[in-house]
Amino acid sequence: MAERPNTPGNTPTGSRGSISSHLPPVVQPGHTMASVTDKISEVVLTRRTPRGWFIGLAISLGLTVVLFVTILQLLLKGVGIWGNNVPVGWAFDIINFVWWIGIGHAGTLISAILLLLRQDWRTSINRFAEAMTLFAVACAGLYPLLHMGRPWLAYWLFPYPNTMGMWPQFRSPLVWDVFAVSTYLLISMMFWFIGLIPDLATLRDRSPSKVGRVVYGLLAMGWRGSARHWHRYEMAYLLLAGLSTPLVVSVHTIVSFDFAVSVIPGWHATVFPPYFVAGAVYAGFAMVLILAIPMRRVYGLQDFVTMRHLDHMARIMLATGLFVAYGYMVETFMAWYSGSIFESALMTNRFTGPYALWYWSLIVFNVLVPQALWFTRVRGNTIALFVIAIAVSIGMWLERFIIIVVSLHRDFLPSSWDMYHPTVWDWGMYVGSIGLFFSLLFLFLRFLPMISIFEMRTLLPESEVKEERS
Amino acid sequence: MSERVYGLMAEFSDPGALVTAARKAREAGYVRLDAYTPYPIEELDEALHIRHTRLPLIVLIGGIVGGLAGFALQYWTSVIDYPINVGGRPLFSWPSFIPVTFECTILGAGLSAVLGMLGLNGLPQPYHPVFNVPRFALASRDRFFLCVEATDPKFDIDDTWSFLSRLQPRQVSQVDA
Numbered sequence: 001m002a003e004r005p006n007t008p009g010n011t012p013t014g015s016r017g018s019i020s021s022h023l024p025p026v027v028q029p030g031h032t033m034a035s036v037t038d039k040i041s042e043v044v045l046t047r048r049t050p051r052g053w054f055i056g057l058a059i060s061l062g063l064t065v066v067l068f069v070t071i072l073q074l075l076l077k078g079v080g081i082w083g084n085n086v087p088v089g090w091a092f093d094i095i096n097f098v099w100w101i102g103i104g105h106a107g108t109l110i111s112a113i114l115l116l117l118r119q120d121w122r123t124s125i126n127r128f129a130e131a132m133t134l135f136a137v138a139c140a141g142l143y144p145l146l147h148m149g150r151p152w153l154a155y156w157l158f159p160y161p162n163t164m165g166m167w168p169q170f171r172s173p174l175v176w177d178v179f180a181v182s183t184y185l186l187i188s189m190m191f192w193f194i195g196l197i198p199d200l201a202t203l204r205d206r207s208p209s210k211v212g213r214v215v216y217g218l219l220a221m222g223w224r225g226s227a228r229h230w231h232r233y234e235m236a237y238l239l240l241a242g243l244s245t246p247l248v249v250s251v252h253t254i255v256s257f258d259f260a261v262s263v264i265p266g267w268h269a270t271v272f273p274p275y276f277v278a279g280a281v282y283a284g285f286a287m288v289l290i291l292a293i294p295m296r297r298v299y300g301l302q303d304f305v306t307m308r309h310l311d312h313m314a315r316i317m318l319a320t321g322l323f324v325a326y327g328y329m330v331e332t333f334m335a336w337y338s339g340s341i342f343e344s345a346l347m348t349n350r351f352t353g354p355y356a357l358w359y360w361s362l363i364v365f366n367v368l369v370p371q372a373l374w375f376t377r378v379r380g381n382t383i384a385l386f387v388i389a390i391a392v393s394i395g396m397w398l399e400r401f402i403i404i405v406v407s408l409h410r411d412f413l414p415s416s417w418d419m420y421h422p423t424v425w426d427w428g429m430y431v432g433s434i435g436l437f438f439s440l441l442f443l444f445l446r447f448l449p450m451i452s453i454f455e456m457r458t459l460l461p462e463s464e465v466k467e468e469r470s
Numbered sequence: 471m472s473e474r475v476y477g478l479m480a481e482f483s484d485p486g487a488l489v490t491a492a493r494k495a496r497e498a499g500y501v502r503l504d505a506y507t508p509y510p511i512e513e514l515d516e517a518l519h520i521r522h523t524r525l526p527l528i529v530l531i532g533g534i535v536g537g538l539a540g541f542a543l544q545y546w547t548s549v550i551d552y553p554i555n556v557g558g559r560p561l562f563s564w565p566s567f568i569p570v571t572f573e574c575t576i577l578g579a580g581l582s583a584v585l586g587m588l589g590l591n592g593l594p595q596p597y598h599p600v601f602n603v604p605r606f607a608l609a610s611r612d613r614f615f616l617c618v619e620a621t622d623p624k625f626d627i628d629d630t631w632s633f634l635s636r637l638q639p640r641q642v643s644q645v646d647a
Contacts, residue, residue, distance in 0.1 A: 170570060176573075183573040183580075198508075204610075225610060227505040233587060235525045236583045239526065243580050247576045247580075254569055465511060
């Protein structure tokens with residue numbers, strides 16, 4: 001390989017063909033290694049914490065308290081406080097699980113798949129996108145654990161020799177889920193931490209306080225930037241990217257198996273795995289935009305997270321949004337083409353039944369609104385992008401609601417049909433998990449470099465080796 | 471005296487100068503060399519004769535072991551130790567074991583990539599002599615260092631010092647052990 005494996009192209013503009021040649025650069029010109037290092041590390045080390053950070057963290061922590069109150073109530077009273085009951089035995093607990101897991105997938109996509117595809121613009125957004133993945137997976141994990149009712153027995157899910165003489169049922173997609181999600185969490189954590197090590201060493205060397213030097217020093221594990229270490233480091237990073245890429249696809253495929261392996265109308269469809277994976281990437285990029293647009297403004301990082309990044313993310317959102325729209329079309333077509341009365345009854349129920357308003361809102365938010373991204377002017381307007389990203393996040397949540405609730409509330413036997421209404425505890429736990437997500441994110445922004453410093457250095461023109469041959 | 475010296479270190483301000491210096495040091499016969507840089511520089515692998523790492527092999531073995539262990543676990547629990555007859559379906563229903571086998575493969579390979587990289591690099595390492603040089607803190611910012619270690623057979627504190635000074639570094643410093 002002629003190029004360094006994890007630094008795809010070191011030109012500052014990285015222009016590839018005519019599409020990107022008129023776009024703004026990945027890093028604004030005029031930056032040096034010292035200025036990049038200082039600008040990113042000063043957010044953590046020396047700069048005064050912006051007031052917006054305190055306000056944001058206070059609101060998020062307030063919502064996290066709501067989460068803890070709902071969890072406490074759940075443990076005291078049991079899962080009966082939720083609105084799910086026969087026939088809708090699965091509701092917010094799985095809707096929110098799938099929603100959060102999906103959001104997490106954009107982080108892995110940016111850090112792994114775009115690395116393998118040598119998209120150098122990923123460098124300034126991969127760090128916080130990976131952090132987003134971790135926190136989103138943590139929020140997702142809460143739901144199945146709490147739905148068990150007795151979360152302190154969660155370890156029963158894992159195969160270990162026990163006095164009951166039992167083993168998990170490996171033919172069940174729910175057990176596959178346990179393996180997929182815990183592997184995903186572990187690999188994402190390791191990928192993120194490995195990426196952080198050289199930057200933790202930078203913080204260790206630059207921290208003005210004794211505490212900072214000790215804490216960052218412990219975390220950096222004695223990294224000293226040796227050429228031999230970099231050589232293995234790059235190999236490990238590349239291999240992890242190569243492993244994460246099929247992993248992220250497998251995780252959402254397995255999540256979709258939770259539905260597709262059953263026989264419920266609307267769930268038993270072969271389109272589910274690709275449709276779920278595309279939806280996950282779609283929701284995830286929406287969340288990255290929701291985070292990146294205010295962040296670059298508050299911290300003045302427009303030089304590193306440029307309009308080019310926002311434009312690329314908007315394009316990926318548009319593309320995955322079209323996959324998702326195709327998924328909706330195929331679902332509808334198959335309901336008719338299968339000739340199954342249950343499938344076509346389900347579709348009619350989606351279009352005109354008691355949840356029709358939710359379905360048509362989903363179509364507006366997920367299919368119609370994002371079509372605005374075809375226009376360059378919309379992709380260049382941060383406010384418009386932010387609004388569209390919020391719409392997509394809501395739309396993707398509605399999609400899971402439609403898939404889960406509408407299929408369950410009227411399946412084969414009309415005698416068992418019933419309506420589902422979420423309770424205040426359902427909403428409380430959902431809002432609370434958003435609070436937990438943002439609390440973790442605010443803490444991350446304050447204490448760790450939100451952009452990968454060492455990878456930014458490789459994007460600068462001065463990082464190229466110009467050797468005088470003697 | 472020389473027991474207390476880890477080596478001599480030259481500081482450069484651009485990557486090209488470091489790579490040239492590393493190459494010249496190899497040509498001058500030094501073998502116990504290392505370079506310290508703020509980001510990975512591929513040209514150094516060749517200049518310092520860094521051999522290919524065994525890491526990919528470790529990851530391959532980790533993945534194979536993970537996958538086999540995952541499959542064996544499912545086979546043993548579902549077929550031998552805890553067989554459940556569901557409507558006469560086969561106990562060894564291998565297609566349903568594939569998802570977990572796949573995840574275990576990734577987990578085994580990923581763990582061996584991370585632990586293998588840290589292990590081969592000797593991290594975590596609480597103490598290393600290079601940190602005794604005050605200016606070495608810049609190795610994680612924008613400076614490039616070449617260190618000739620005292621264990622090198624050709625190492626002589628005065629000769630090596632003057633050799634490094636001829637490479638036009640910003641500064642040469644002694645690294646105390």
